[in-house]
Amino acid sequence: xxxxxxxxxxxxxxxxxxxxxxxxxxxxxxxxxxxxxxxxxxxxxxxxxxxxxxxxxxxxxxxxxxxxxxxxxxxxxxxxxxxxxxxxxxxxxxxxxxxxxxxxxxxxxxxxxxxxxxxxxxxxxxxxxxxxxxxxxxxxxxxxxxxxxxxxxxxxxxxxxxxxxxxxxxxxxxxxxxxxxxxxxxxxxxxxxxxxxxxxxxxxxxxxxxxxxxxxxxxxxxxxxxxxxxxxxxxxxxxxxxxxxxxxxxxxxxxxxxxxxxxxxxxxxxxxxxxxxxxxxxxxxxxxxxxxxxxxxxxxxxxxxxxxxxxxxxxxxxxxxxxxxxxxxxxxxxxxxxxxxxxxxxxxxxxxxxxxxxxxxxxxxxxxxxxxxxxxxxxxxxxxxxxxxxxxxxxxxxxxxxxxxxxxxxxxxxxxxxxxxxxxxxxxxxxxxxxxxxxxxxxxxxxxxxxxxxxxxxxxxxxxxxxxxxxxxxx
Amino acid sequence: xxxxxxxxxxxxxxxxxxxxxxxxxxxxxxxxxxxxxxxxxxxxxxxxxxxxxxxxxxxxxxxxxxxxxxxxxxxxxxxxxxxxxxxxxxxxxxxxxxxxxxxxxxxxxxxxxxxxxxxxxxxxxxxxxxxxxxxxxxxxxxxxxxxxxxxxxxxxxxxxxxxxxxxxxxxxxxxxxxxxxxxxxxxxxxxxxxxxxxxxxxxxxxxxxxxxxxxxxxxxxxxxxxxxxxxxxxxxxxxxxxxxx
Numbered sequence: 001x002x003x004x005x006x007x008x009x010x011x012x013x014x015x016x017x018x019x020x021x022x023x024x025x026x027x028x029x030x031x032x033x034x035x036x037x038x039x040x041x042x043x044x045x046x047x048x049x050x051x052x053x054x055x056x057x058x059x060x061x062x063x064x065x066x067x068x069x070x071x072x073x074x075x076x077x078x079x080x081x082x083x084x085x086x087x088x089x090x091x092x093x094x095x096x097x098x099x100x101x102x103x104x105x106x107x108x109x110x111x112x113x114x115x116x117x118x119x120x121x122x123x124x125x126x127x128x129x130x131x132x133x134x135x136x137x138x139x140x141x142x143x144x145x146x147x148x149x150x151x152x153x154x155x156x157x158x159x160x161x162x163x164x165x166x167x168x169x170x171x172x173x174x175x176x177x178x179x180x181x182x183x184x185x186x187x188x189x190x191x192x193x194x195x196x197x198x199x200x201x202x203x204x205x206x207x208x209x210x211x212x213x214x215x216x217x218x219x220x221x222x223x224x225x226x227x228x229x230x231x232x233x234x235x236x237x238x239x240x241x242x243x244x245x246x247x248x249x250x251x252x253x254x255x256x257x258x259x260x261x262x263x264x265x266x267x268x269x270x271x272x273x274x275x276x277x278x279x280x281x282x283x284x285x286x287x288x289x290x291x292x293x294x295x296x297x298x299x300x301x302x303x304x305x306x307x308x309x310x311x312x313x314x315x316x317x318x319x320x321x322x323x324x325x326x327x328x329x330x331x332x333x334x335x336x337x338x339x340x341x342x343x344x345x346x347x348x349x350x351x352x353x354x355x356x357x358x359x360x361x362x363x364x365x366x367x368x369x370x371x372x373x374x375x376x377x378x379x380x381x382x383x384x385x386x387x388x389x390x391x392x393x394x395x396x397x398x399x400x401x402x403x404x405x406x407x408x409x410x411x412x413x414x415x416x417x418x419x420x421x422x423x424x425x426x427x428x429x430x431x432x433x434x435x436x437x438x439x440x441x442x443x444x445x446x447x448x449x450x451x452x453x454x455x456x457x458x459x460x461x462x463x464x465x466x467x468x469x470x471x472x473x474x475x
Numbered sequence: 476x477x478x479x480x481x482x483x484x485x486x487x488x489x490x491x492x493x494x495x496x497x498x499x500x501x502x503x504x505x506x507x508x509x510x511x512x513x514x515x516x517x518x519x520x521x522x523x524x525x526x527x528x529x530x531x532x533x534x535x536x537x538x539x540x541x542x543x544x545x546x547x548x549x550x551x552x553x554x555x556x557x558x559x560x561x562x563x564x565x566x567x568x569x570x571x572x573x574x575x576x577x578x579x580x581x582x583x584x585x586x587x588x589x590x591x592x593x594x595x596x597x598x599x600x601x602x603x604x605x606x607x608x609x610x611x612x613x614x615x616x617x618x619x620x621x622x623x624x625x626x627x628x629x630x631x632x633x634x635x636x637x638x639x640x641x642x643x644x645x646x647x648x649x650x651x652x653x654x655x656x657x658x659x660x661x662x663x664x665x666x667x668x669x670x671x672x673x674x675x676x677x678x679x680x681x682x683x684x685x686x687x688x689x690x691x692x693x694x695x696x697x698x699x700x701x702x703x704x705x706x707x708x709x710x711x712x713x714x715x716x717x718x719x720x
Contacts, residue, residue, distance in 0.1 A: 175659050177478055177485075177525040214527040216659055240661040244673055251668055251692045253699045260662035268484060268656065274710050277484035277510060278656070279703030353695030400660050402678055 004105065008115040009038040016333040020303050023189040023271060026330055027091075027118075032072070035122040039068040041105060042114045049102040050116060055450035058082040060099060060116055067119060076127040079120065084161035084204055085154060085449060087128055087196050088183060090121025093446045094324050128199045143169045145231035145463040150217045150403065153181020154445045155236035155436030157204050158452030159459070164207035166460050171230075173215040175402075178267060181238055183445070185267040186259075188297050190304070191327070194266075218403040231463045232431045234455055235418060236448070239437035241400040244393060245289070249347025254281060254355030258290070258298045258394035265301050283390035286310045287358045289344055290394035291320070296327040298392045299336045311337040311386060313344060315363050315376040339386070341365070343378065347391060357385045397442050417441055425455030431466075433459055476658040477502075478525040479513055486510050487655045487677075489553040490529060491582070503552030503581065508704050509711040530658050531681050534648075536560040540622035541567040543615055543645075544590075545608050545636055547628020548574055551581050553650055554627045562589035569615055570594070573608035573628070577601035608632060609639045616643050624648070626685065630694050637685030647685040651676045653696060667693055 012028040013019075019026055030038065042064040050060040059078055066075035079086045093099075095117035100106060106113025147163050149156045152174040160170045178184050183197045205211060215221060217237075226233050242257035244250050261280070264270040268278035286302040288295050291314035303310045312331075314321065317340045321328060332338075341363040348357035362382035365374035399416045411419040411428035418427055418434040425433040435451030437443055476485045492501035506515045517523070534557050542561050546554035551572050562568045570590040574580045575598045587593045594611045595603030604611060608628075615621065616639075624647045626636035633649040640647035653665040653676050660678035667676050668689035674680065 175527065176657060177527070214525050216527060216530065219529055220527070242661070242663045244663065244666070246673065250673065251666065251689070251696060253696060257663040260656060260664045263656055263662050269482075273703065274707045276482045277707060279700045279707070281699075353692070353698075400678075402660050 004041045004111075005037075006111050008112045008118075009034050009041075011115070011118055016330075016335075019190065020300075020334040021306070023301075023304055025193050026190050029125060030115075030118055030122045032070075032122075032126075035067050035119055036070065038115050038119060039064045042068070043105050045104055049104065050099040050114075053102045054082075054099045055446045056082050056453055058099075058120070063123060064114065064116075064119055067123065072123060072126045072130075075123040076131070079123055079127075083449065084158050085200050085445075086120050087124035087200050088154070088192060089446050089449070090117050090119075090124055091192050091196075092187060092444075093117055094444060096325060098446070124200075125196070128196065128203070131203075141167055143167060144460075145169070145467070146171070146229070147459060147463075148173065148226050148230040148233040149236065150226070150233060151175075151181060151236040151238060151436075151438075152179035152201075152211055152213075153236060153238050153436060153448060154183060155238075155448035155452040156181070156234065157201065158449040159234045159236065159433075159435070159456045160209045161204045161207055162453060162456035163459060164204075164209045166456070168460075168463075170209045172209060172211045173217050173221070173226075174211060174213045175216040176267065177213050179211045179213060182240075185263045186294070186297070188262065188266055188301050190300065191297065216402060218406040223403070223407045227431065231466065232433065232459050234425070234452075234459065235403070235427075235432065235434040235438060236436040236452065237400060237403055237438050238448075239397045239399055239417070239442045241398045242393070243396050243398055245344065245395060247344060247346055249349060249355070252347050252349055252355045253353055254283070254388075254390045255347055256390065256392045258288075258294045258392050259397065261298050261392045262294070262301065265305075271301075271305055280305065281390055283307045283388075284309070285386075285388045286390045286392065287344075287386050287388040288312045288392045288394055290314065290396070291316065292322045292394060292396070293324055293327060295392075295394035296323045296331050296336075298394050300327075300331055300334055302390065302392070303334055303336065307390070309337070310335070311339055313339045313342045313358070313360055313386070315341065315343040316365065316373065317341055320373050341376065342384075343376065344391070345383065348385065355389060355391060356387070358388050358391050359383055359385050397437075399438055399441075415441065422451075423454065424458045425451060426458060426462075431462065433462075476525075476527045476530065476655065477523050479510065479517075480524050483513075483524065484510055485525070485656060485658065487530075487652070487658055489556075489650075491552040491555050492559075492585075503549060505549040509707040512708065512711060527658065530677060532679065534560065534625075534682055536564050538565040541569065541619055543569045543571065543612065543619075543621045543624040545571045545573070545612060545624070545626040545628070545632075546586070547572075547608055547626075547632040548579060549581070550628030550632075550650075551586065554625060555582050555585055557625055557627075558586055559589045562591075567591050569619065569621070571596065571608050571611045571615070572603075573597070573611070573632070574602075575599065607635070609635050612636065612639050616645065621645055625650075625682075630690070630697060633685065634688075634690040634694070637688070637690070641686050648682050649685045649688065650681045651683060651688065651693065652681065653693065654699060667696075 063075045063078040100113040103113030146169045149172040242259040269276035270278040270280035286307045288299040342360045346359040350356035362379045363376040366377045369375040420434040420439045433455045436448035569592045573596040627650040655665045658677045665676040670687040
């Protein structure tokens with residue numbers, strides 16, 4: 001009988017004292033030996049609950065068994081059947097709320113679940129190092145059809161990869177100059193190195209997918225052109241329009257949306273200013289509003305830019321924090337402070353248009369709201385001021401209307417997202433499919449990928465069905 | 476939006492003209508910092524790494540009757556396509572071009588071609604009438620019934636044009652030029668307060684009614700990166716000097 005360690009095999013991380021001043025990856029990943037040791041902990045359940053709670057249903061015991069046997073190529077092949085972006089998902093999925101939450105080992109008293117995410121990452125990183133994507137064989141059979149994918153985030157990349165594997169010609173249109181969506185402009189280097197994102201995208205291009213950057217669909221090309229030139233299209237433009245609370249002082253200098261702050265840092269490399277041309281404010285006291293992963297990313301980035309003091313203002317308490325618990329712990333280790341049960345009511349002006357403080361109010365939790373979380377209610381006369389020269393609002397994003405406003409035929413929900421069947425990705429217009437955040441609102445990378453996988457199958461069915469219909473000829 | 480190279484920033488420039496037969500667009504820029512200085516160094520045959528567009532909402536071109544269009548400095552490049560469009564739509568077009576000094580009055584012949592009347596003003600009197608574009612506006616308004624108007628140029632100029640037009644209850648549209656990063660509505664860096672609510676100039680504008688713009692806030696936000704912009708330019712100039720030996 002193997003004796004299983006109660007706890008996960010420890011993983012190397014950069015020292016908090018050092019990492020809080022660099023943008024290098026915090027978690028260093030397992031070595032092959034550590035991975036093998038962790039793989040031994042898997043119970044190899046017959047009806048593995050972890051599979052069912054993974055949005056793309058990876059054969060988790062299968063790939064872990066391959067690691068245990070020391071066969072990394074086999075492990076990579078198994079992953080490749082289910083996911084196109086394993087190096088990314090292994091890093092950014094909230095495993096504690098998905099596969100690892102239902103792991104039978106983790107449910108046993110005093111046992112931690114198998115570190116599924118870290119093992120996925122190990123295999124994916126091994127594959128990126130050791131596989132030669134240039135040797136990817138593209139068959140020369142006639143293509144089944146042409147598909148346009150709008151947006152190169154995780155959902156678009158997944159649908160494109162899957163359709164290319166099914167022998168479709170796929171073109172992805174991306175508005176920005178770099179592909180990857182939130183993987184490129186949103187999630188910082190210290191959580192998701194951009195060289196990993198680049199390599200993973202290259203592996204999708206190696207399948208025969210073409211990515212055209214600097215194309216804003218609705219402006220550079222119209223939806224009419226897309227509909228005429230392709231057999232079907234997939235809209236995966238995400239939920240990228242920042243919300244502002246709209247409290248007094250929002251226009252002051254020093255007030256950022258998290259989207260702007262992170263885009264400057266991640267996409268434009270402003271932390272390397274003036275080597276790179278895009279500037280960013282070097283601040284002393286930074287306040288971040290919000291409690292999601294984006295708030296963590298913004299706060300930890302501000303610290304790395306050299307801020308003396310960074311605090312997070314969240315209107316609920318730690319228990320309701322939507323961010324990944326691992327990121328919360330990392331942020332605390334990096335000296336990020338928390339103002340729980342607090343909400344900003346005004347940004348203070350220093351007299352010449354610059355921010356010099358955030359006026360907040362204390363909150364208490366009332367009755368649960370529709371989301372099941374207790375609703376925060378302001379406490380009268382509890383105002384306090386936090387000194388700040390920069391504030392970053394990370395209170396969520398909505399749907400970007402640039403494409404949708406030029407395509408009024410497409411049915412939207414009352415919140416402005418695309419109305420699409422979650423089981424198929426079909427929209428109100430035949431041949432137009434949609435998935436990811438533009439359907440669900442801001443969610444996770446893996447859910448966006450899951451939507452892409454489902455849509456790829458449906459798009460394939462749709463095109464094959466359409467091709468079967470005899471072309472009407474003139475009598 | 477364009478980005479010259481891998482290390483570059485994204486900057487917004489107005490499409491001053493297009494030629495469908497050759498597939499060309501015309502951009503006019505003024506050298507004011509590092510990126511525009513670098514852009515000025517490019518020669519025919521060089522490439523710009525990234526160019527995204529067209530972006531923003533188009534000007535509402537229709538037959539208004541008589542229109543007055545004011546361009547200041549490099550803003551003249553942005554008014555030119557509007558002048559052209561409004562003329563083709565059958566308007567009587569009165570154009571006012573203003574600059575600090577004679578050599579900064581650009582696209583004069585192009586603008587004249589589509590204008591029924593063209594007035595030039597320079598701060599120092601080296602060309603046309605000495606004074607500000609608002610002086611010329613007053614003069615035009617005194618003699619004509621204007622149905623709609625546009626002003627594009629430095630923020631101070633647009634603010635004063637707005638005040639002048641407002642005095643006569645003349646509708647005036649301005650084209651705002653706040654700091655932009657992506658230019659596609661995903662960051663809010665270019666946000667402006669219009670009639671009390673937040674708008675993103677890159678997707679909701681850049682044209683807005685002058686009287687609805689919160690000018691003081693807009694002008695203050697333009698100065699956000701003044702120090703950084705200077706650092707960047709000084710560093711670039713040093714490198715240029717070293718390269719020249």
